[in-house]
Amino acid sequence: MKSNFEATKKEKVYCPKCNKQVYLLSAKDIKDTPKFYICFDCKYIGQVGVGKVEVTNN
Incomplete structure (x- = not known):
């Protein structure tokens, strides 16, 4: 894919x-x-120029 x-x-x-x-x-x-910046070690996700992105499970 x-x-x-x-x-x-x-x-x-x-x-x-x-x-x-x-x-x-x-x-x-x-x-x-x-x-987005992604850290695969600690699972941090941040939008470039904005900051941390909240991740939720629906």
């Missing part, structure tokens, strides 16, 4: 919670969509 998103490890960006390197998640084909 083809993904419309890509996760790129950022060399100089670190998680504000655990200080590990984060990945930048962004859409491949759509230019002006929100981008």
